[in-house]
Amino acid sequence: MLSRVAESLFWMGRYTERAELTARILDVHLQRVMEDPWLDESAACRALLTHLGMAAPTVELDSHRLMETLGYDRENRSSVAGALTAARENARGARDVISSEVWECLNATWLDLPKQREEAGAAGPHLFCRHVRQRTAMLTGLIDATVSRDDGRRFLELGWNLERAAMTTRLLSFCLGDPAVHSSWVALLRSCGAHEAFLKTYRHAADGPIVAEFLLLDRLFPRSVYSSLRAAERLLAELDTAGGPSRSGLDDPARRAIGRARTDLEFQRIEDIADGLPDLLARLQQTCSTVSGHIGGRYFTQPGPFTWAAGTSV
Template sequence: MLSRIAESLFWIGRYVERADGTARILDVHLERMNQMSSADQELVARRLLAVMGAVPEDERLGIGQLLDALAYDRGSPASIAGALGAARENARRARETVSSGLWECLNTTWYGLNQHRKDVVGTYRFCTWVGERTAMVRGLSDLTMSHDESWEFMVLGRSLERADMTSRMLSTRDVANSWVTMLRCAGAYESFLRNQRAAFGDEEAAEFLLLDRLFPRSIVYALTEAETALERLDPSNQRIGFLDDARRLVGQARSFLEFHQTADLLDELPEHMDRVQQACARASDAISRKYFSRAESLEWVGELS
């Protein structure tokens, strides 16, 4: 496979997952912000933008500026519209590899971005629509593409981004002030209740979103999926260690979470989230060095700072 095609597939997976994760985070915080004073809105908006890695252009921040930065700014890969546009552009570059159904879905999604009001009510509907469209993209990629190395690169990008976005979502827990809100943001509320079957608290909810091995949006599940994709792309017959830096980084992050026992998970949560985000960024760089040619014309698809 050409490196430029592999890179495009990898970033399709990342950008689609980024759009979905950003929509979930934005949707879950809008209702609370709409009921706050202007000063509180500005404080929450700055914290959300900092967590998401977006740099505000205006000194004053409110709901309007937040919506533009995280939802509608097509020039920023940190926004929903920007991520979906980047996913479509990468699909266009890999048009001979992605299925026609996947391309048509991304293309239709791109043209549907203009059909939404850019106020608070319109953004609620927009976030729901984005969740439905990104779920369709993932379903079409799984059902209409051969599960060969092209699909593995897409899954690899999706898994790394999902671990990163879940860690960012958990980093906003002080803003949300409710673990029920966090569970609903991840689409995990019903699964968590069925798994718990008893009274629960913040500690159990945090463990579920970080460590559950069967829930697809938990960080451990996403890192395990990324590790499996890396193994399939480059099986290793070594008896000692791994030459693949990306696989080592992902495996270390996954095993640290999985085997780290603590009675103060909530107090240590910021440290865990920083570690996951750094591991995902470093793994993405390692994947780029190993598999992709870093041509000057493709620099715009690089990792967010």
């Protein structure tokens, strides 16, 4: 496979996952603002932008301005529209590898964004967020049903698992600093599409330790950090055609970095890491950035570490 095609598929996966998760986050945030009359809307918007790696503007922030920044701005690749634009650009560079149905779904979703934004202005941004969630879910289903499970598919899945792990750790960091503890943890679960799975697993009200345990350590929930890292580690092993570890260990720095992070989670209990949870989340975020850089250095045309705020395909 050409390195530029592999690179396009990797970033297509990252940007698609980012668009879906950002739409989920915005939808839950806006619902929370509507339901909580005592919430400081401007402070909540600023905190969310900060934990997503974006500089908050100096002007007064409200939900409308937040939607403009995180929802509709096509020039900002950390926004929903910007991430979908970047995913489409990368998919166009891999047209020979992805199926026509996948391309048509992504292209139609991108073309429909102006209409969805216009309708959201009249009926509320929930419609825009729901549209993006539904379309990205459809795209994921088409990828699963129509794209061969070859190296191209592995790069695509590697991208979205790495993005999923990074986003989940950032959201956990955001909730740790939120004084509205209970509503914040429920909002986090909803943002990750995990509320029903959490209740089914624990049958318990959402509070910090068990929500953190579920989103960090759960083996069965596909959006947990552990599950995402394990999937990414497996994909890197399948992509490594050098024949496995040498006598002195693995030669792939990306596999070493992600394996250390996965192992660190696998043999932990939440009680053991509760006091150092902020530091653990910061290390996991750094690991995702480091692994992305190692993947670029080994497989892609222009290696370089991933910078969250820029979020650009190299």
